[in-house]
Amino acid sequence: xxxxxxxxxxxxxxxxxxxxxxxxxxxxxxxxxxxxxxxxxxxxxxxxxxxxxxxxxxxxxxxxxxxxxxxxxxxxxxxxxxxxxxxxxxxxxxxxxxxxxxxxxxxxxxxxxxxxxxxxxxxxxxxxxxxxxxxxxxxxxxxxxxxxxxxxxxxxxxxxxxxxxxxxxxxxxxxxxxxxxxxxxxxxxxxxxxxxxxxxxxxxxxxxxxxxxxxxxxxxxxxxxxxxxxxxxxxxxxxxxxxxxxxxxxxxxxxxxxxxxxxxxxxxxxxxxxxxxxxxxxxxxxxxxxxxxxxxxxxxxxxxxxxxxxxxxxxxxxxxxxxxxxxxxxxxxxxxxxxxxxxxxxxxxxxxxxxxxxxxxxxxxxxxxxxxxxxxxxxxxxxxxxxxxxxxxxxxxxxxxxxxxxxxxxxxxxxxxxxxxxxxxxxxxxxxxxxxxxxxxxxxxxxxxxxxxxxxxxxxxxxxxxxxxxxxxxxxxxxxxxxxxxxxxxxxxxxxxxxxxxxxxxxxxxxxxxxxxxxxxxxxxxxxxxxxxxxxxxxxxxxxxxxxxxxxxxxxxxxxxxxxxxxxxxxxxxxxxxxxxxxxxxxxxxxxxxxxxxxxxxxxxxxxxxxxxxxxxxxxxxxxxxxxxxxxxxxxxxxxxxxxxxxxxxxxxxxxxxxxxxxxxxxxxxxxxxxxxxxxxxxxxxxxxxxxxxxxxxx
Numbered sequence: 094x095x096x097x098x099x100x101x102x103x104x105x106x107x108x109x110x111x112x113x114x115x116x117x118x119x120x121x122x123x124x125x126x127x128x129x130x131x132x133x134x135x136x137x138x139x140x141x142x143x144x145x146x147x148x149x150x151x152x153x154x155x156x157x158x159x160x161x162x163x164x165x166x167x168x169x170x171x172x173x174x175x176x177x178x179x180x181x182x183x184x185x186x187x188x189x190x191x192x193x194x195x196x197x198x199x200x201x202x203x204x205x206x207x208x209x210x211x212x213x214x215x216x217x218x219x220x221x222x223x224x225x226x227x228x229x230x231x232x233x234x235x236x237x238x239x240x241x242x243x244x245x246x247x248x249x250x251x252x253x254x255x256x257x258x259x260x261x262x263x264x265x266x267x268x269x270x271x272x273x274x275x276x277x278x279x280x281x282x283x284x285x286x287x288x289x290x291x292x293x294x295x296x297x298x299x300x301x302x303x304x305x306x307x308x309x310x311x312x313x314x315x316x317x318x319x320x321x322x323x324x325x326x327x328x329x330x331x332x333x334x335x336x337x338x339x340x341x342x343x344x345x346x347x348x349x350x351x352x353x354x355x356x357x358x359x360x361x362x363x364x365x366x367x368x369x370x371x372x373x374x375x376x377x378x379x380x381x382x383x384x385x386x387x388x389x390x391x392x393x394x395x396x397x398x399x400x401x402x403x404x405x406x407x408x409x410x411x412x413x414x415x416x417x418x419x420x421x422x423x424x425x426x427x428x429x430x431x432x433x434x435x436x437x438x439x440x441x442x443x444x445x446x447x448x449x450x451x452x453x454x455x456x457x458x459x460x461x462x463x464x465x466x467x468x469x470x471x472x473x474x475x476x477x478x479x480x481x482x483x484x485x486x487x488x489x490x491x492x493x494x495x496x497x498x499x500x501x502x503x504x505x506x507x508x509x510x511x512x513x514x515x516x517x518x519x520x521x522x523x524x525x526x527x528x529x530x531x532x533x534x535x536x537x538x539x540x541x542x543x544x545x546x547x548x549x550x551x552x553x554x555x556x557x558x559x560x561x562x563x564x565x566x567x568x569x570x571x572x573x574x575x576x577x578x579x580x581x582x583x584x585x586x587x588x589x590x591x592x593x594x595x596x597x598x599x600x601x602x603x604x605x606x607x608x609x610x611x612x613x614x615x616x617x618x619x620x621x622x623x624x625x626x627x628x629x630x631x632x633x634x635x636x637x638x639x640x641x642x643x644x645x646x647x648x649x650x651x652x653x654x655x656x657x658x659x660x661x662x663x664x665x666x667x668x669x670x671x672x673x674x675x676x677x678x679x680x681x682x683x684x685x686x687x688x689x690x691x692x693x694x695x696x697x698x699x700x701x702x703x704x705x706x707x708x709x710x711x712x713x714x715x716x717x718x719x720x721x722x723x724x725x726x727x728x729x730x731x732x733x734x735x736x737x738x739x740x741x742x743x744x745x746x747x748x749x750x751x752x753x754x755x756x757x758x759x760x761x762x763x764x765x766x767x768x769x770x771x772x773x774x775x776x777x778x779x780x781x782x783x784x785x786x787x788x789x790x791x792x
């Protein structure tokens with residue numbers, strides 16, 4: 094795999110020679126998608142041009158989201174290098190960051206958003222996708238990367254209304270509104286709302302999503318701004334966990350069958366989120382901010398799914414459960430950015446803190462089939478003949494079989510968890526010279542967790558105190574070129590990303606183990622080929638150290654976990670006045686602790702999106718996504734998701750001023766493909782050809 098580093102270096106040198114052979118001069122300007130704005134609440138907290146960030150980072154603007162017809166985080170992931178999607182059991186965003194699967198490394202305006210659900214994009218200004226450990230900014234987790242949604246905020250001095258309506262060939266529809274009112278010079282109000290009706294290519298699939306987000310910005314003098322926001326969401330959708338495998342691959346002949354109860358596979362999410370953000374410009378070189386977030390999430394999912402499949406008998410064994418979670422978060426954070434000149438050296442110092450209080454209640458019932466009873470070892474499993482549709486009312490023996498999602502005898506777990514986190518971080522970006530920048534920083538986290546196991550009548554608690562360092566070195570031979578090296582660490586507590594239990598330690602001792610640790614190093618190069626076109630590439634390595642019980646005592650032992658290395662490339666921006674392109678490629682190799690191939694790591698992926706303006710009113714775009722084959726299960730090289738290539742397209746037409754018609758074509762060639770899986774017999778079937786018509790009007 095070291096050959097990847099050689100390829101990366103050769104490619105970068107060739108590109109750099111072509112760039113340095115010509116003088117590229119342009120003014121450094123702040124434009125969306127190129128610079129992390131100083132007036133935005135964003136993940137890096139320091140206003141920094143992307144070329145000066147020593148790690149891989151992709152920005153997807155609201156214009157990108159609208160033009161490409163993106164509806165969810167997974168759509169963004171497919172066109173971003175170094176990451177890929179996971180099934181998420183059909184009810185949550187799940188991303189594989191450079192080989193590390195996560196359902197919790199999501200943030201909104203830099204604040205943790207770790208409940209398992211599908212995040213909407215209706216109120217998003219831009220999405221920031223960071224790769225590599227990011228504990229300095231985000232604390233625990235962030236072991237392979239993080240996704241931060243930057244919310245739309247009121248705009249002073251402008252009044253506008255934007256309405257978007259869309260309908261697709263599956264029968265899904267959505268409407269969204271974005272209304273901004275500048276009440277006076279110091280007060281502005283913005284309202285974003287959306288309502289979706291969900292349909293796709295699969296039987297029984299349906300759902301509705303609603304979200305509303307009013308936001309008020311108040312200028313408290315020329316240097317101080319207060320931003321107040323409330324968001325309410327109400328989602329419901331059918332859960333589809335895919336199809337089984339046989340002979341080492343998905344059974345394509347079953348791609349039209351839903352392996353789930355048409356009336357019982359349901360996911361619901363209701364949430365209320367309050368945010369208050371106060372920022373103050375103390376001077377030209379010092380800015381501070383305070384943020385308070387209070388939210389409540391009520392999330393439930395219940396489902397049945399294929400646990401095993403017998404291709405000879407054409408029978409399937411079904412399993413299932415009911416799982417509600419109620420989570421309350423109170424998050425208080427602050428940061429101070431101060432630019433200082435010490436001697437001939439400029440220091441941009443970021444300091445900050447974060448305090449989090451979380452109450453989490455979760456329980457799970459296994460399903461109980463009426464043909465079984467709780468005294469049986471596999472009471473939650475029943476076998477049925479495979480048909481289209483499957484008749485779940487009669488099992489393979491012809492016995493009537495109904496299911497109960499909440500029978501008291503089938504209660505598997507019931508826990509209440511309290512989380513208390515106190516963090517402090519500091520980072521110094523040191524401009525050693527005009528072309529050499531050093532970044533040094535670290536974060537201290539005190540993570541306290543206590544779990545009350547109501548079902549078992551036991552309690553457990555643990556406190557972790559961890560320091561996560563980060564450093565980077567950036568060399569800029571020209572203003573528009575940077576070479577960098579970075580190193581960072583992160584950790585994952587023993588309670589897991591959803592705080593349901595404490596794992597490890599000697600049975601009955603109450604002792605628990607230390608967190609899992611992750612470290613990553615990366616070298617990269619970034620070129621601003623002109624003011625609207627940039628190229629980035631990176632080679633990276635990451636290692637994990639997994640805590641385990643030694644079998645004899647409560648002592649902590651360290652074991653090698655997942656190791657990953659690879660490289661990625663991204664070219665994005667305007668080629669000329671008419672052609673815009675976004676091109677990405679990644680090549681990743683991984684190894685499990687057992688020395689085998691990890692699941693859900695395609696060896697290579699690439700994406701291309703090219704948009705061309707025929708004239709001032711008409712334009713078209715073509716997109717291509719390719720994902721190489723990947724293992725469905727760790728250390729199972731013969732159980733694979735096959736490689737696939739999907740072609741997308743779009744046509745844009747301006748009917749009149751501020752009125753645009755848009756057609757998006759997904760899977761234009763109508764290929765059958767399998768983008769991701771959750772386990773051996775839960776493989777997702779990619780959407781068949783879909784045409785989406787949308788109309789956008791601005792008043």
